[in-house]
Amino acid sequence: MQTISACMIVLNAEKTLAIALESLENVYEDLIIIDGGSTDSTCDIASHYGARIIHSEWSGDFSEQRNLYLREVKTDWVFIIDADEFVDNKTVELLRVVKDYEHKTNGDRFYIMRRWISPFSKRHYISSYPYNIDWQDRLFYFQKNLYYKDQVHERLIGHCFRDLEATVPHIYHLDLFLTDEKTRVEKVKKYRQKRPQNTEDANYLYLPNNNIILEEWNLDDDINHSVKLLLEKL
Incomplete structure (x- = not known):
């Protein structure tokens, strides 16, 4: 049996943190949360789920925060999730399969597709470009030489991975649904x-135009009951 650390960085995430953590169904052996100075109930929620909370004042540098949790990892694998995301049942199943292997799988790193929840409805995600190709580097075998680079849209740097694309599991992103246009x-x-080189991508992702295509997803079957109830309260 192998072990997994679930890691995230947070800042005033009380609206969605429980959704993210409930979706993982306690599949991890260690939960490491870097808090950037929350003034709401974020840390209380994290403590309820057994998190190791490390306080680090937010400087605007995502890599700086993420590198803090990498220094704390003591498990075989690392799974990254953001506080405004949640995973479906198939992602939890993937994590359990990875844990059940006595040795490493055929790949060291899994890319998982992220779906962006519609700004208008929790039961729809955006299925048009560029949201439909949002592969996320979130599950990887841990090595001590790994580190993140770049302040935003950070990249994991280290050894040469044997990459696998997990085409069935999904991560769901609530950013567009929760934040108004002014904030975005x-x-x-x-x-x-x-x-500056990523400005065009940021415009596409955070400021969707009127031509986006929406697709309904089966909220009832794809996520666990606790997550469904928490989503209904948003």
């Missing part, structure tokens, strides 16, 4: 300053 415009401005 400000986010794009910050990204433009920190990584």
Whole structure:
């Protein structure tokens, strides 16, 4: 049996943190949360789920925060989830399969597709470009030489991985549903300053136009009951 650390960085995430953690169904052996200075109930919620909370004042550098949890990992595998995301049952099943292997799987790193929940309805996700190709580097075999690079849209750097694409599991992203357009415009401005080369991608993702295509997903079958109840309260 192999072990998994679930890791995340948070800041005033009380609206969605329980959704993210409930979706994991306690599949991890260790939960490491880097808190950037929350003033709401974020840390209380994290403690309820047994998290090891490390306080690090938010500087605007995502890699800096993520590298803090990498220093704390003591397990075989690492799974990354953000506080405004949740996973479906198939992702939890993938994590359990990885844990059941006595040795490493055929790949060291799994890319998992992320679906962006519609700004208008929790029962729909955006199925048009560029949201329909949002592969996320979230599950990887841990080695001590790994580190993150770049302030935003950070990249995991280290050894050469044997990559696998997990085509069935999904991560669901609530950002567009939870934040208004003014907030997202400000986010794009910050990204433009920190990584000018990614400005176009940020515009596409956080400021969707009227031509987006929506697809309904089976909320009742794809996620566990606790997550469904928490989503209904949003």
